[in-house]
Amino acid sequence: MKRVRANPGHGERLREEILAAAEALLVETGSEAALTLRAVAGRTGVSTPSVYLHFADKDSLIEAVCLRAWNELERRMREATRDVGHPFMALGRCGRVYVRFALDHPVQYRVLMMRQGSGSAAEACFGYIVAAVSACVAAGVLHGDPQALALGVWSAAHGCASLLISQPSFPWPEDLDGFIDDTVRMVGFGTALASRLPRRAVSTEVVAELDALAARFAG
Amino acid sequence: MKRVRANPGHGERLREEILAAAEALLVETGSEAALTLRAVAGRTGVSTPSVYLHFADKDSLIEAVCLRAWNELERRMREATRDVGHPFMALGRCGRVYVRFALDHPVQYRVLMMRQGSGSAAEACFGYIVAAVSACVAAGVLHGDPQALALGVWSAAHGCASLLISQPSFPWPEDLDGFIDDTVRMVGFGTALASRLPRRAVSTEVVAELDALAARFAG
DNA sequence: GGCGTCAACCTGACGATGTCAACCTGATGG
DNA sequence: CCATCAGGTTGACATCGTCAGGTTGACGCC
Numbered sequence: 001m002k003r004v005r006a007n008p009g010h011g012e013r014l015r016e017e018i019l020a021a022a023e024a025l026l027v028e029t030g031s032e033a034a035l036t037l038r039a040v041a042g043r044t045g046v047s048t049p050s051v052y053l054h055f056a057d058k059d060s061l062i063e064a065v066c067l068r069a070w071n072e073l074e075r076r077m078r079e080a081t082r083d084v085g086h087p088f089m090a091l092g093r094c095g096r097v098y099v100r101f102a103l104d105h106p107v108q109y110r111v112l113m114m115r116q117g118s119g120s121a122a123e124a125c126f127g128y129i130v131a132a133v134s135a136c137v138a139a140g141v142l143h144g145d146p147q148a149l150a151l152g153v154w155s156a157a158h159g160c161a162s163l164l165i166s167q168p169s170f171p172w173p174e175d176l177d178g179f180i181d182d183t184v185r186m187v188g189f190g191t192a193l194a195s196r197l198p199r200r201a202v203s204t205e206v207v208a209e210l211d212a213l214a215a216r217f218a219g
Numbered sequence: 220m221k222r223v224r225a226n227p228g229h230g231e232r233l234r235e236e237i238l239a240a241a242e243a244l245l246v247e248t249g250s251e252a253a254l255t256l257r258a259v260a261g262r263t264g265v266s267t268p269s270v271y272l273h274f275a276d277k278d279s280l281i282e283a284v285c286l287r288a289w290n291e292l293e294r295r296m297r298e299a300t301r302d303v304g305h306p307f308m309a310l311g312r313c314g315r316v317y318v319r320f321a322l323d324h325p326v327q328y329r330v331l332m333m334r335q336g337s338g339s340a341a342e343a344c345f346g347y348i349v350a351a352v353s354a355c356v357a358a359g360v361l362h363g364d365p366q367a368l369a370l371g372v373w374s375a376a377h378g379c380a381s382l383l384i385s386q387p388s389f390p391w392p393e394d395l396d397g398f399i400d401d402t403v404r405m406v407g408f409g410t411a412l413a414s415r416l417p418r419r420a421v422s423t424e425v426v427a428e429l430d431a432l433a434a435r436f437a438g
Numbered sequence: 439g440g441c442g443t444c445a446a447c448c449t450g451a452c453g454a455t456g457t458c459a460a461c462c463t464g465a466t467g468g
Numbered sequence: 469c470c471a472t473c474a475g476g477t478t479g480a481c482a483t484c485g486t487c488a489g490g491t492t493g494a495c496g497c498c
Binding site: 168187193 | 249307329334367375378385386392398402405407413415420422423425
Binding site: 226 | 454455456457458463464465466
């Protein structure tokens with residue numbers, strides 16, 4: 001537990017150690033309430049106020065810890081949308097990767113996305129979706145303002161991830177990936193259809209036309 | 220500020236006063252961090268530990284406060300789905316009312332729906348959606364397991380509400396009700412279409428058919 | 439080789455908060 | 469008139485985030 005003081009010029013080492021300890025505590029306990037500055041300092045082998053050498057306050061520490069996961073989101077997003085033939089397929093992959101990422105980092109996602117404030121993480125998420133949606137608009141598969149469309153599909157993806165995280169005791173299908181898939185397809189089809197219908201189209205009349213369309217894919 | 224002690228048999232009066240004070244504090248500050256037991260007690264004109272006469276701990280108080288709003292959700296839901304001809308229309312109204320409710324009670328919605336635990340409020344929400352979806356399935360406008368379908372549309376509605384609450388500084392359309400409308404229609408159409416397509420239907424082929432369908436509603 | 443200086447950390451404390459044990463008080467039934 | 473008990477209060481404790489000020493050891497400089 002004893003720690004040797006870093007030599008001058010290597011003060012940043014403590015910052016990394018604190019981040020690692022805080023991340024471990026956060027993931028182990030699954031709750032940011034258990035993340036105490038004293039616990040973090042103790043696990044790092046350092047005195048409590050030393051945390052303030054590298055982080056302005058507790059919230060800054062928590063935010064820095066959670067933001068680390070977003071690097072992985074960026075990597076997954078880039079990998080998912082690379083070498084995909086059609087932008088609409090890429091958008092689907094984008095949605096699946098997004099929800100999967102949230103489920104793989106539930107604490108970080110909850111802290112950065114399900115509380116007031118911050119915003120930088122949310123902006124990153126939104127950016128990825130806007131890019132994927134813009135490609136679809138450019139390809140003519142979606143119609144309208146990319147930002148507005150992206151807000152819609154982002155809402156659905158975030159809602160799916162958010163509910164899965166905050167309500168784990170719900171009757172979610174045991175095939176989670178299948179459910180995510182269904183939700184993503186639902187959003188994709190819904191956006192595609194709604195984006196080419198006038199607002200005044202009567203919902204029931206539209207739905208009545210869907211049976212004939214679906215019959216063509218029955219086989 | 221001075222309070223006269225309640226006569227025996229009227230101890231429940233303090234409970235109501237505490238709830239009212241806590242609710243006011245919560246709504247005024249917009250954050251549950253500012254909800255201090257001492258502040259609540261002070262505003263009620265009572266000593267701090269007296270809160271424990273009616274609430275087991277701080278979390279119980281917060282939960283009780285936020286749950287009060289759910290009475291209004293139930294009322295709005297019942298009113299929205301009453302005297303609506305088609306169940307698909309009713310489902311749409313249900314979604315709009317849901318998001319509107321969340322925006323009208325952002326703190327309560329965040330506390331009960333965007334944190335771990337609790338669940339009773341979420342179960343109520345889910346119940347309303349399942350009912351509306353079940354009616355659509357019974358009417359043949361949606362196909363499949365009502366619970367699974369409901370989880371999908373609930374995800375989207377919750378995501379819309381959740382993002383609007385937690386990221387108010389985003390470029391949301393200035394016509395918020397219009398955006399909510401678009402999202403609800405998107406989810407409705409998407410669920411209707413996806414629920415009658417086999418999982419193996421290729422997305423791009425499906426989208427290709429939508430133009431012809433949309434042409435019929437162009438006028 | 440002594441010496442100042444500065445980065446890197448520690449000690450001790452403060453105010454605020456949730457919570458508990460123990461005490462008080464005034465209306466009420468017998 | 470008195471015991472009882474509902475309806476509170478007082479005082480304290482542990483824990484938390486945070487800050488002011490002290491300590492220590494490496495390194496450049498004369």
